[in-house]
Amino acid sequence: MDSILVPEPRALKKMSQEKILVFTDGSSRGNPGPGGFGIILSFGKKRLELSQGFRKTTNNRMELLAVIVALEHIKNRNYKVVIHSDSKYVLDSITKGWVFGWAKKGFKDKKNPDLWQRYLALHPHFKLEFVWVKGHAGHPENERCDELAVEAATKAPFEIDAWFEANPS
Numbered sequence: 673m674d675s676i677l678v679p680e681p682r683a684l685k686k687m688s689q690e691k692i693l694v695f696t697d698g699s700s701r702g703n704p705g706p707g708g709f710g711i712i713l714s715f716g717k718k719r720l721e722l723s724q725g726f727r728k729t730t731n732n733r734m735e736l737l738a739v740i741v742a743l744e745h746i747k748n749r750n751y752k753v754v755i756h757s758d759s760k761y762v763l764d765s766i767t768k769g770w771v772f773g774w775a776k777k778g779f780k781d782k783k784n785p786d787l788w789q790r791y792l793a794l795h796p797h798f799k800l801e802f803v804w805v806k807g808h809a810g811h812p813e814n815e816r817c818d819e820l821a822v823e824a825a826t827k828a829p830f831e832i833d834a835w836f837e838a839n840p841s
Contacts, residue, residue: 673749678684678760688782689814690751690752691715691751691752691753691754691755691801692713692714692715692746692748692751692752692753693712693713693714693715693716693754693756694710694711694712694713694739694742694746694753694754694755694756695712695745695756695757695805695813695814695816695817696709696710696711696712696735696738696742696756696757696759696817697709697710697735697756697757697758697759697807697814697817697818697820697821698710698731698732698733698734698735698736698738698759698821699731699734699818699821699822699824699825700729700730700731700733700734700739700749700825701825701826703731703805704728704729704730704836704840705729705824706725706726706727706728706729706799706825706826706830707726707727707729707730707731707733707734707821707833708723708724708725708734708820708821708822708823708824708825708826709723709724709734709735709737709738709741709820709821709824710722710723710738710816710817710818710819710820710821710822710823710824711723711738711741711742711744711745711820712813712816712817713742713745714813715751720745721816721820721831722741722742722745722812722820723820723821723823723824724741724824724831725823725824725825725826725827725828725829725830725831726825726830726831726832726838727830727831727832727833727837728832728833728836729798729829729833729836730836732759732761732762732783732784733784733787733833733836734763734821734825735757735759735761735762735802736759736762736784736788736791737787738757738821739755739757739791740760740787740790740791740794742755742792743794743798744794745775746798747796749798751799752799752801753798753800753801754800754801754802754803755786755800755801755802755803756803756805756813756814757802757803757804757805758804758805758806758807758808758814760804763802763804766791766800766801766802771791771792771807772792774788775788775789786835787835789837808827816831
């Protein structure tokens, strides 16, 4: 996984004093096809960029995996975490409570159960807020995450999305 520590833009500095800001995006070059995710984690003066590419996956898997990987990188769980995403699939599934119902029914006929189970293992350990950001609309952090995701989706080496490749739907 590629990670880059970059200086915090001034506009975000004030917003992130009491909370951890997370920006995510996923990309797939074909659906399914090569894919990747991009993440920005921001807290105080610290800013971390992460990305990873996969040989064969879907856009929705990359959108969800970006949120999961971001949460897995947060070690201090005492702060509110504000996740910004352009994925209605991810945000609606969580904020409207659908994923919790899917879990009760064993994810019968639902896509990405492996990732949703991974997310649900993290969910109770955080104070989460979700913010939808319109994609490709000039939001600087969303645009940067898109760049990271597209670069990861188009540049080897690729990881293998083993569950997806073993369970094509």
